[in-house]
Amino acid sequence: MAAIKALFSDIDGTAIRSDHTMSKAVARSFRDCMDRGCTVVLASSRSPQGMMPLVRSNGLEGVWISAYGGGLLVDECGRTLAEHGFGRALALSIVQFVEERFGDAAAAGVYTAQHWYVKSRKDPRIAREERIVQTTSQEGGPEALEEDETVGKILFICRPEATLSVRDALRQRFGALHVSTSSDILVEVNAAGISKATAVADVCSNLGIAPAETAAIGDAANDLPMLDAAGIAIAMGNAVPAVKEKADFVCGTNDEDGVAEACARLWRS
Template identity: 30%
Template sequence: MGESPRLVATDLDGTLVRQDRSLSPRTAGVLARIAARGTVVVLVTGRPVRWLSQVYDQLHEPLPAVCANGAVVYDPDADRILRADPLAPELLAEVTRRLRAEVPGAVFAVEVADGRELRHDAEWPTLWDAGDPTIRVLSTPEEVASVPAVKLLVRAGKRDPDTFVRIVAAAIEGLAEATHSSYSGLVEISAAGVTKAAGLAWFCEQRGIAPAEVVAFGDMPNDVPMLTWAGNAVAVANAHPAVREIANDVTLSNDEDGVAAYLEKLFDLDS
């Protein structure tokens, strides 16, 4: 890219955010300086809307976000959902039916209300979300398909994530998209055609920004569509092999402020 990009798109967890879930002052400062120059900065994440406040609290100002792996485009200034592409109830019912038949012990959770609420099977591990009022247990297994969901989540005990996502993808082929963004054995399912690339492409189209004018950063398989779409794809050093394979460039790890370091050079900023 001979000129500075018009838009910077970055994943959060494992890319912009450190392992301790913090955002360094250096990174927050770089993003603020770039935005002040007129470059659009957008967060492109698997996170639901309700988890963005943890990052916004560490930024100089909230940034627009493509959430739930592309299913939701969010304007934080107006607290408004600009676009949502959920899985319809009938599709959820068929996908969960197939996965229950194919994957013994599968348990599910759904991101509903545009990702502001989570509903999950009783056996679902809630981890750090325990006690959160936006989260509740499903009354019956069938309730998982009662309303539209921007993301369906599936677990089945401890699984190799790359192997498990292939099993899930094969079972729902032609119905929905399956990917993963962690090493915990969690698979994330979106409506067919809904990816980070699709959500970011819509965001850019509204602003007349072409793929060649975008630099994107990522670390996990759910970032691959976005990185493939963007004109300049950058992997952090800790990235999954699938990401490093398709990236145009590699920067430092997330714990070393890799995104900030790359942007300082790209935009000729003083570190």
């Protein structure tokens, strides 16, 4: 691990277990990395607010946060180092397109650095997401956006049978945007050219290091750009096949402390 100066870890399905908690072993492995001088970056599609409860409850003050699938980078002091997104007009068009095409098969969440806008908090899909990330959304939908707010991400929580159709329709209609899936019910929309690989580039630029000096761990399709960009790519044992195919090695599952296993292996190498 001596050559690794930054470690990027996905959260859901990677750093946390199926019950949405982080094990003591995984938290300890992150702290060990930081103690050794390695910058740990939690790279997720979540908002910063949806990541901070994990940081605080596991004693991980000192990590960097890459939120919105590469759309926002915040350092250990809470300073915004990079922000990539799009404006109100495009956000309105994206949400309107999905609503007209798919009706209530998908519930939209629009994320900025400070807000999470939804149509209704009573939607059970939104309520479930609030419980998972321990963050409260704000009703009003994309119409609530200020004219000068930057949208970091739009998340569509879909019925499982509609997820791929929503993804493919968005890719066809908004070809310049980065559209990916992070589970069988989640479709993520980022600005053109923005993915988790952006986080690797932004961190390397700010730290003055090379991508070859980084490692990344993930499980889902939206982690693939990050794994491509990092020097060492690690797949969780529960990862989708495409992620395992991309990886330099596969560790245990998220319920088997796979991240801790991966960190130990990196330090031994």
